[in-house]
Amino acid sequence: MDKKATVLEIVNRLDKRYPNVKTALNFNSALDLLVATILSAQTTDVNVNKVTENLFKKYKTAYDYAKVSLEELENDIRSINFYKNKAKYIKNLANTLIEKFNGQVPKTMEDLVTLPGVGRKTANIVLWNAFGINEGVAVDTHVKRLSNRLGLTENTDPEKIEKDLMDITPREHWGKLSHLLIMLGREICKAKAPNHKICPLNDICPSSKT
Numbered sequence: 001m002d003k004k005a006t007v008l009e010i011v012n013r014l015d016k017r018y019p020n021v022k023t024a025l026n027f028n029s030a031l032d033l034l035v036a037t038i039l040s041a042q043t044t045d046v047n048v049n050k051v052t053e054n055l056f057k058k059y060k061t062a063y064d065y066a067k068v069s070l071e072e073l074e075n076d077i078r079s080i081n082f083y084k085n086k087a088k089y090i091k092n093l094a095n096t097l098i099e100k101f102n103g104q105v106p107k108t109m110e111d112l113v114t115l116p117g118v119g120r121k122t123a124n125i126v127l128w129n130a131f132g133i134n135e136g137v138a139v140d141t142h143v144k145r146l147s148n149r150l151g152l153t154e155n156t157d158p159e160k161i162e163k164d165l166m167d168i169t170p171r172e173h174w175g176k177l178s179h180l181l182i183m184l185g186r187e188i189c190k191a192k193a194p195n196h197k198i199c200p201l202n203d204i205c206p207s208s209k210t
């Protein structure tokens with residue numbers, strides 16, 4: 001199988017195992033998802049979801065985050081690690097959204113990556129999960145590791161990996177592919193001990209014997 005056929009087979013098989021896949025972060029709006037993504041750095045999605053349950057009831061717009069004091073916002077997210085820095089990032093984000101985008105989250109990659117702390121990975125996650133737009137493949141640590149193990153790329157730089165994945169994957173699967181690989185990476189193809197035996201991809205994976 002060439003890489004294009006392999007990636008289609010991967011999507012087909014993982015789609016059956018993880019139907020209706022999407023980000024594990026809870027959100028009601030694109031703004032929620034941006035904030036949740038900032039909070040998720042170096043912590044688990046479960047921890048973030050615990051905090052955002054109340055946070056998203058209190059803060060519904062960029063103006064809500066902009067007008068609250070830094071101390072109050074810190075207090076609202078203090079159970080998350082690095083909460084002081086993260087509160088600053090959220091305030092910065094809210095102010096930029098108000099100054100440049102009328103308080104709305106933009107719907108293009110070009111605009112999203114101008115926001116403080118937002119790179120292609122976060123922009124791809126927001127575009128696909130909040131707006132249903134396939135603009136690229138979000139490459140996080142799981143996608144990076146699995147793409148290499150599955151022989152889809154030899155690159156290690158996330159932007160180069162993303163380009164390789166976009167070249168071999170039909171556009172309508174870009175957003176989904178990322179989340180399917182993340183699910184497999186969390187459940188079976190873990191960094192330290194990949195469980196090849198129970199993996200649904202073991203017969204098409206070049207790393208299944210290593």
Ligand code: SF4
Binds near residue numbers: 188195196200207
């Ligand atoms: S066969 Fe092993 S290395 Fe390949 S994707 Fe599955 S768990 Fe990962």
